Amino acid sequence: MDIKHHLTDDVLVEYSAGTLPEAFSLVVATHISMCPTCRARMEEFDALGGTVVEEMDAMPMSDGSFEATMKRIANQPKDAIKMDAPTKRGLFPKPLQDYVGGDLDAVKWRPVGMGVKQAILKTSKDASVRLLYIPTGSAMPDHSHNGMEMTLVLQGAFEDEADHFGAGDVELADEDLNHTPVAVGPLDCICLAASDAPLKFNSLLPKVMQPFFRI
Amino acid sequence: MDGQARFQETGASLRSMGYGLGNSTRIWKHKGPTLETTTLARKEWVAEMDRIKSHRDQSAFAELFAHFAPRVKAFLMKGGTSEALAEEVTQEVMATLWTKAEMFDPARASVATWIFTIARNRKIDVIRKQRRPEPEELTWGPEAEPDQADVLSQQEEQEQLARALDKLPEKQRDLVMRAYYGDLSHSEIAAQTGLPLGTIKSRIRLALERLRHAMDTP
Numbered sequence: 106m107d108i109k110h111h112l113t114d115d116v117l118v119e120y121s122a123g124t125l126p127e128a129f130s131l132v133v134a135t136h137i138s139m140c141p142t143c144r145a146r147m148e149e150f151d152a153l154g155g156t157v158v159e160e161m162d163a164m165p166m167s168d169g170s171f172e173a174t175m176k177r178i179a180n181q182p183k184d185a186i187k188m189d190a191p192t193k194r195g196l197f198p199k200p201l202q203d204y205v206g207g208d209l210d211a212v213k214w215r216p217v218g219m220g221v222k223q224a225i226l227k228t229s230k231d232a233s234v235r236l237l238y239i240p241t242g243s244a245m246p247d248h249s250h251n252g253m254e255m256t257l258v259l260q261g262a263f264e265d266e267a268d269h270f271g272a273g274d275v276e277l278a279d280e281d282l283n284h285t286p287v288a289v290g291p292l293d294c295i296c297l298a299a300s301d302a303p304l305k306f307n308s309l310l311p312k313v314m315q316p317f318f319r320i
Numbered sequence: 321m322d323g324q325a326r327f328q329e330t331g332a333s334l335r336s337m338g339y340g341l342g343n344s345t346r347i348w349k350h351k352g353p354t355l356e357t358t359t360l361a362r363k364e365w366v367a368e369m370d371r372i373k374s375h376r377d378q379s380a381f382a383e384l385f386a387h388f389a390p391r392v393k394a395f396l397m398k399g400g401t402s403e404a405l406a407e408e409v410t411q412e413v414m415a416t417l418w419t420k421a422e423m424f425d426p427a428r429a430s431v432a433t434w435i436f437t438i439a440r441n442r443k444i445d446v447i448r449k450q451r452r453p454e455p456e457e458l459t460w461g462p463e464a465e466p467d468q469a470d471v472l473s474q475q476e477e478q479e480q481l482a483r484a485l486d487k488l489p490e491k492q493r494d495l496v497m498r499a500y501y502g503d504l505s506h507s508e509i510a511a512q513t514g515l516p517l518g519t520i521k522s523r524i525r526l527a528l529e530r531l532r533h534a535m536d537t538p
């Protein structure tokens with residue numbers, strides 16, 4: 106896969122530190138599953154986390170904590186250490202399949218107009234993530250952001266005023282960017298998009314409809 | 321693939337992506353075994369992990385516990401967790417180290433890094449109450465025998481990172497440490513300090529660039 110647009114350092118640090126909202130972590134984990142470069146970078150940021158732990162000034166454990174830990178180990182249910190079965194290779198990498206409950210054919214799409222479909226995935230409420238299906242040649246509804254948005258292309262490609270994004274590419278957009286992405290190429294475009302604020306649609310959907318569509 | 325080849329590949333692709341400071345800066349995957357390897361200042365802990373893996377050696381576990389448990393507890397408390405909860409989560413983290421010892425691959429991470437990832441995941445689960453999406457595993461099950469050059473390379477990377485972190489100016493070192501304590505997300509830090517999110521992000525990026533630079537200068 107020829108990936109040109111990668112995750113930024115500050116996003117990877119937040120993912121490694123575990124402070125990124127779940128919705129964004131899902132996009133990050135899905136991209137890393139497709140991108141050896143960012144996997145290597147993630148491992149380096151994890152190593153930095155290991156160094157931070159190593160550098161801590163020790164905080165003494167309470168009396169009897171070792172014995173208490175041994176007791177915890179003895180009380181652990183035996184089946185707690187089972188590994189997940191490998192996922193069948195499809196369009197979606199494993200972390201995304203875990204949230205969808207399967208591959209592309211398991212997605213419960215809802216039309217949002219102009220041939221565009223979406224499926225919102227269940228995550229913690231501090232941000233939201235959804236799958237988007239945009240027929241090739243169609244535009245995403247014109248919108249601007251009032252937060253951060255992270256979009257990962259899973260199939261096909263899209264273009265906006267700034268650049269071209271193919272399969273595996275990540276676009277990071279903040280409130281300064283007002284863009285109109287258009288799906289291009291032979292395949293319909295399927296994206297995974299996380300946002301930490303409700304999108305403001307400039308056209309197509311009146312504002313009052315937004316809660317209904319949970320955009 | 322040996323450590324050297326992997327580093328060169330990663331370094332090259334990062335430079336072509338425009339990360340770091342151009343040719344003089346490489347990502348902190350170091351250059352491969354050097355003379356320093358023979359004079360490691362820190363204990364490796366890999367041997368203790370092996371003793372747990374191969375014969376459930378409780379004294380090896382006690383040594384790991386004595387070193388890491390107080391550090392994990394301090395790390396959790398720096399992130400804003402109460403002492404009682406930090407104590408409990410630390411015990412869980414150490415219990416996981418024992419039960420999942422087979423999963424530890426010294427060719428992929430140092431013991432400290434592995435413990436950090438266990439602590440981080442526990443924290444997301446217990447304290448943030450969120451799920452943690454993890455990338456797809458590349459391989460299934462542990463490899464037969466880890467490549468000793470890779471094991472050494474992970475250890476050396478940890479050493480160099482610790483030295484580089486110490487060389488950072490106080491404020492930047494503090495920012496990197498705080499980013500990892502994870503008491504606040506970057507946007508929460510922005511809200512709390514009243515600084516724009518962009519400023520927080522660029523400060524963190526700057527600190528990381530410095531860190532990479534420090535990794536390069538002996």
Ligand SMILES: [Zn+2]
Nearest residue numbers: 111112140143
């Ligand atoms: Zn990438």
